[in-house]
Amino acid sequence: MNPAVRDAAHVVDAASVMGLLATRPRLLALGEPTHGEEVLLDLRNDLFRQLVEQEHYRTITIESDCMMGLVVDDYVTSGTGTLDEVMERGFSHGWGAYAANRELVRWMRAYNDGRPASEPLRFAGFDGPLEITGAASPRQSLTALHACLTAWVDADLLPCAADTLDRLLGADDRWTDPAAMMDPSRSVGQTPEAKQLRLLADDLAALLYAQAPHLLAASSRDDWDRARMYGRTATGLLRYHFWMADTSPSRMARLLGVRDSMMAANLLAIAERGPALANAHNGHLQRNKSRMRMGGLPVEWWSAGAIVSARLGEGYAFLATALGTIRHQGVEAPPPDTVEGLLYALPEDRYVVDARRLAAVVDDVTPAPRVSPWFGYSPLDPAHVAGHDGIVFVRDARPS
Incomplete structure (x- = not known):
């Protein structure tokens, strides 16, 4: 066991995390290297509870549909x-x-029970209404934005009536056809109707901001924030559908970039209303470009974390998470000459590690990149360790 690595490792709790940071960030993000491992979600719950109770974070947001998150x-x-x-x-x-x-949801409800209405712990999804197989129809967000403006501003300021949107949108299954992800010709995103909808959505979102003094006086801040989210989501979805119909070699990079830029816009809006905690895949929250291979070709784009970090500076902090083993997925103990291997040699099950101190060790020993036999696990990149504010390491993930 490398003594310098041992000195950089601490118990996973709120005090240890805050001890790694120069100041309390407005947005503190906890990544995960794979989805669906309950040990990581349980750790997130424990850490987020402590950060809410001890550091007064006011929103918890996860990689889930922002529109659906309103229900939560x-x-x-x-x-x-x-x-x-x-x-x-x-x-x-x-x-x-x-x-x-x-x-997590049960605890958040119990935490809010009996608290003043002015001090709730909030929940949000920060992903767009997107799946790996496609995207939702823009109907819900676009018509919700139009309805908000109809209730608050003079009718003659609206760029169109609700039935115009309905006619241009057509049947929702035109937008959600899963074949469009692999076949751009199946997408409706560049039809004349879709292009007109993009202009109308832009006009509606612009009207929302132009009427901000009146809207904030006539409604609540929560109503205003929701209307802004409807605008971001409608314009983002229409942009995403536009690029689904693209046939150029940069199509997938554009789609992935649009998704992360939508995530970033939601995270920035969430951080505006107070200190927030975020949880998503490391690849969405890291400060570096995200990279993957699709169809045998390399694709790269700026992650949501990179965009948010560029905007917030020290107001953004990112903890990457790494796993030693996921044996039920064929991921065995990491080679000792990898970053995960250095951490796996530590005696306890989980740590939060000072990434900058670990980076000094990495520079000395030059670890090899870990290669996962399972596509669902993304190992740490030794070249990016210094760009993290901390690394949460969990020794073993076991079947739920």
């Missing part, structure tokens, strides 16, 4: 609905089926 926020802040309904309707990507996510 209504439940944890005011008790709207039931826990079963919320887990079914409030999460994308299947996250509602995970016991740790259910426990």
Whole structure:
């Protein structure tokens, strides 16, 4: 065991995390190297509870559909609905089926029970209404934005009537055709109707900002924030669908970049309203470009974390998470000459590690990149260790 690595490792708790940071960041992000491992979600819950209770973070946001997340926020802040309904309707990507996510929502509701209405702990999804197989219709966000403006501003300021949007949108299954992800000709994103919708969505979002003094006086800050999210989501989805219809070699890089830029815009808006905690894949939260191979070709784009970090500076902090083994997925103990191998030699099950001190060790020993036999696990890149504020290391992930 390398003594310098041992000296850089601390118990995983809020005090250790804050001890790595020069100041309390406005947005503190905890990444994960793979999705769906309950040990990582349980660790997240424990750490986020401590950070809420001890450091007064006011929002928890995860890599889930921002529109669906409104259902969860209504439940944890005011008790709207039931826990079963919320887990079914409030999460994308299947996250509602995970016991740790259910426990997080249950705890947030219990934490808010009896608290002043002016000091709630909030929940948010920060992903767009997107899946790996495609994207949602822009109908929900676009019509919600139009409805907000209809209720608040003079009708003659609106660029169109609601039935115009309905006619241009057409049937939702035109937008959600899963074949369009692999076949641009199946996408409706560059049809004349879609192009007109992009202009109308832009005009509606611009009107929202132009009327900000009136809207903030006539409604609540929560209403304003939701309307802004509708605008970001509608314009983002229409942009995403536009590039789904693209046939150039940069198509996938553009789609991945649009998704992360939508994530970044949501994270920045969440951070505006107070200190927030975020949880998502390391690849979305890191400060570096994200990279992957698709169809045998390399694709790279700026991650949401890179965009947010560029905007917030020290107001953004990122903890990457790494795993030693995921044996049920064929990921065995890491080679000792990798970053994970250095951490795996430590005696305890989990640590939070000072990334900058670890980077000094990495510079001395020049570890090899770890190669995972399973595509679902993304190992740490030795070249990027110094760009993290900390690394959370969990020795073993076991089947749920």
